[in-house]
Each structure stands twice: as C-alpha cells, then as structure tokens.
Amino acid sequence: MRKSTLRRSCAALATATSLALALTACGGGTTKKDVQSEGGSAAAAGKADPNAELKKGLTVGFLPKQVNNPYFTSADKGGEKALKELGSSYKEVGPSSATDTSGQVSYVNTLTQQQVDAMAVSAQDPGALCTALKQAMKNGIKVVTYDSDTTPDCRNAFVSQASAEDLGRTEVQLLAKQIGYKGEIAILSAAQTATNQNTWIDFMKDELKKPEYKNMKLVKTAYGNDDAQQSFQQTQGLLQEYPNLKGIISPTTVGIKAAAQYVSGSKYKGKVKLTGLGTPNDMRKYVKNGTVEAFELWDPAKLGELAARTAVALSSGQITGKEGETFKAGSMGEYTIGKDGVISLGKPTVFDAKNIDQFNF
Ligand code: RAM
Secondary structure (H helix, E strand, O other), X not given: OOXXXXXXXXXXXXXXXXXXXXXXXXXXXXXHHHOEOOOOOOOEOOOOOOOOOOOOOOEEEEEOOOOXXXXXXXXXXXXXXXXXXXXXXXXXXXXXXXXXXXXXXXXXHHHHHOOOOEEEEOOOOHHHXXXXXXXXXXXXXXXXXXXXXXXXXXXXXXXXXXXXXXXHHHHHHHHHHHOOOOEEEEXXXXXXXXXXXXXXXXXXXXXXXXXXXXXXXXXXXXXXXXXXXXXXXXXXXXXHHOOOEEEEEEOOHHHHHHHHHHHHOOOOOOOOEEEEEOOHHHHHXXXXXXXXXXXXXXXXXXXXXXXXXXXXXXXXXXXXXXXOOEEEOHHHOEEEOOHHHEEEOOOOEEEEOOOHHHOOO
C-alpha cells in the first residue's frame, strides 16, 4: 500500500474506532524511512539531501503550550508568515490552559489523524506527549518541537530559543547585579512539568553554586502555571511567606508580567527586584515605572519562523535531524543542527530602559 493510501485508510480507521488503537495499528505499517536512529534525536535512518528542493503545498500544524498566550501568538504568526512565503499551509490548534496536558495529547492525535505533513509542538509535559508524537512520526509526519522540548527520541528536531544554559545562568547574573549579590530570592515558574522552564531552573541552581553567590539563597520555586491570576497570587504568597525576599526570577512571559503587576502596586515596588523572561510590550510599563530594571527574551516570531522552516526542510528531505546537517532558513541564514537534533535560534536580548522602545513585540 502506498504511504498516502495507508495514511488515508488509517485516518478512516481512526474515526471509526478508538483513535489510540487505530493509530497503534497503523503504526505497524510504516516504511523503513521512519525507523528511528538509536540515541540522539529521532532522526530518520535515511540520508539528508542538502540539495533537495523545498516542497510546496505542505500543511504544518502548530501546537503551542497555550493558544491565548501573546508569546505564542507572536511565535506562531512567525511560523504562519514563513509557511505562506514557502507556498505551504499553516494551521494552529492547542489548549487554552498551560496545564491541559491531556488536551495537548488529543491535539497531537488530531493532527496525526488529519495527516498534516509536519507539526511544531511546544511541550507542556514531555512525558505525556511522547507516545502520541512517536505515533505521528510512525505515520510519516515530521515532528519539530519548539520553545519547550520533549526527549530527543520523540521528535525529529528541537528549535531552541537560545542555549538553555545561557538563559538559566544569565537570569541569575541579572538578578544578582540588581540585589548586590545578597539576600533571599525565589523563582516564579510556569507549569511544574514544563521542560523549558525546568531546564533553565536547573542551570539557575547550578549558577547559584558559584562562590560569588554565597550570600544569595533560593528559598522557593513557585508555579503560576502561565495563568495571570495564579501567577499574581503566587507572587503575593511568596512575599508574604518570605518578608525578606530581595528578588524574584520569573522565566515565563505570563509569570513576569503578573509578578510585575503585583509588585508595582505594592509596598515592595523598587525594593524587591524582578527579572526573567518577558516581552518588551508586556513589560514596557513596568520598566518605565521603575518596577523592573532589566529582563530578557528572544524574538518569538523568529522562533516560530525557524520552526516552520525546519519543518519544511525535514519534510523535503533536506535534513533528517542529525547533528552536523545544515540548511538555509530563508533570510534568517544558514543553521547547523547540533547535538541531539537541537537547532538554536541565537543569543537572547536583554531589555532595559535604554533600549526597550526599539522593540515592538
Ligand atoms: C511563556 C511560556 C513559554 C516560555 C516563555 C518565556 O510564554 O511558558 O514556554 O518560553 O514564557
């Protein structure tokens, strides 16, 4: 049976029976091309052809952690623009809560059933998603994670916003400077399962082990679940529980904005320092009113664009996701795939009162 026919009949089977069962059954009929390499990313066993023409008419589904999060709106718009330019189609599906892990799994299954050519996924919970993503790959769909990764065997490539190590360490460095390397600090994260935040937090903890931070103490990591209200309440809770708190790092655009909102309206404004990852448009007000000195981020639209271009390069056979392969990402230039199938967008930008007005996202 030709792969396209196989995929069509699988979809019919999937609607007629339980989706999980049907996809498992269909997974059995895969071609050699889909066999995964041992270790590293799930790069196809086949060889990449760097001169292969980029295919047109593909459909790439974007599945962010959360659809109504302005960060993902910018990222996915970047993906949409790139796909239009490449003559392919874009669609976006996803949950409205960053803790709806089973919802994300259902969306992966739906995209598989709809036979998209590729999907770009930001993982809420890597453990929950893996089986569904592997099933998608068995059905010939290329899987790119962007923003928040799974384990390498569950996707073909990960488009990373910046080196996770740089992000974790620089956030501690930024806060340390602001509090004079002294005092209690806390972290306000997103969901407890989020791969990206958890990786950055591990590097923050490692950075804090260095002798220059011996007078700084991380007292708590709180989770606001990328929900504005929960993040606001968690900030309030942190400041009540730790009255001597000197600083907060919030490595989430939703968290830092809510924390800034709380701090700016409280007696802690100017006393408790706040940094992390935010968008210039969300944070401008709080930089201007003195609540926040400096924070960082990458351009989400560029992240989405690179995810889309990676998906098309994978679907066209230009790359398979193996370390050392290179491809041209349009006007973004050439990218090389690193260890474990990771493609890094570049260095993050630090925003402060001096430069924030130059950015609009
Ligand atoms: C939130 C999400 C996203 C993260 C940014 C910094 O929007 O948690 O995954 O990359 O913050």
